[in-house]
């Protein structure tokens with residue numbers, strides 16, 4: 254089911270610049286441009302029109318009420334609440350270590366420089382709700398924002414036909430610390446969060462994954478608000494040697510493939526035997542899955558099995574690919590961690606499936622996709638913090654610095670800059 258590729262074929266198909274796909278096509282962009290412009294200029298009326306058109310009904314009120322949020326707790330089984338709370342504890346613990354204090358870089362009698370760390374004021378979290386329901390995404394996106402000290406965290410998720418949202422999303426929002434939940438989805442929700450409507454106050458930054466419409470909308474509102482990233486389809490790459498278990502590898506490839514028809518699952522192995530057994534195992538395990546339709550499309554069209562000559566070659570391919578998730582299923586797996594240059598998150602050893610990170614271990618599951626791990630990182634507390642620098646110079650410090658500043662200002666032909674120093678030092 255998964256096609257086999259030589260390393261050259263893999264490079265040409267998935268790594269070369271020419272092979273890069275946009276996360277959305279031109280038709281999606283056209284639709285989304287119109288949605289954004291209409292919601293921006295016509296507010297509430299346009300938000301309602303598009304919600305009716307794309308989600309099949311308008312909710313009675315955008316905001317999930319306190320009563321609805323309380324009722325959701327009665328509807329979610331206790332073991333689900335316990336799993337959410339345990340996951341939240343690990344996510345909180347991991348992200349709390351990312352917090353930094355405002356700091357001074359230099360402090361003498363004459364000069365002080367430093368950085369103020371300040372939380373964003375209003376953040377919007379998008380939680381997908383089209384094909385599936387992701388309470389784990391609520392935790393992953395909201396918990397770092399809460400830890401950063403964001404004053405107002407709102408969440409948007411579509412409700413089918415204008416009805417109630419899935420109760421587990423509401424419970425996850427309570428556990429994570431989300432203040433307000435709006436029943437709205439797709440590009441119209443992103444526009445409403447970015448520009449506000451009569452009933453929805455705009456936010457400073459929008460984070461969270463979504464389908465192509467959501468990704469396109471985030472790319473268009475960027476600049477007017479901050480965004481975390483433009484997420485493409487999910488990916489996993491697995492590096493395996495002869496000590497890896499094909500049953501585990503197959504399960505992990507399928508786990509990623511079941512997200513989306515466009516999800517990508519790659520296996521790079523030094524062992525022909527492991528590769529063959531993995532491919533056979535994928536076929537077998539896929540047949541048992543409820544979401545096998547989605548997984549099969551992704552495994553056939555978007556995935557690859559590659560025989561590599563050495564572990565070094567596997568890491569060269571993986572670093573060039575910069576996968577969202579990388580699994581290292583090698584003997585003494587931990588010792589290979591230093592070979593990783595580009596990857597969103599790494600899962601080490603045969604007993605660390607990506608699913609551990611998706612739900613539970615603590616690191617964030619909102620990660621850079623489509624090779625963007627070459628230059629960006631997964632969601633963290635930093636995404637919700639602004640860093641403002643500050644400077645204090647005494648008169649004497651300015652006197653000492655003046656010749657250098659004036660020289661540089663002259664080179665840039667900015668006499669006003671030079672004068673701003675000079676006028677202070679006339680006497």
Ligand SMILES: NC(=O)c1ccc[n+]([C@@H]2O[C@H](COP(=O)([O-])OP(=O)(O)OC[C@H]3O[C@@H](n4cnc5c(N)ncnc54)[C@H](O)[C@@H]3O)[C@@H](O)[C@H]2O)c1
Nearest residue numbers: 307381382383384385411438439462463464466512618619
């Ligand atoms: N990277 C991650 O951390 C992560 C986590 C969870 C989900 N995901 C991804 O998020 C995506 C979720 O997608 P989804 O569709 O299930 O939910 P979604 O909420 O992102 O999208 C559903 C919305 O899309 C809009 N829409 C649908 N068809 C449209 C059309 N023809 N024109 C305009 N708007 C339209 C509707 O308003 C609908 O509410 C998946 O690709 C999934 O893999 C990623």
Ligand SMILES: N[C@H](CO)Cc1c[nH]c[nH+]1
Nearest residue numbers: 387389390487488611618
């Ligand atoms: N694997 C997804 C990110 O690529 C995250 C997720 C949510 N639920 C399950 N998995």
Ligand SMILES: [Zn+2]
Nearest residue numbers: 508509512611
């Ligand atoms: Zn997943």
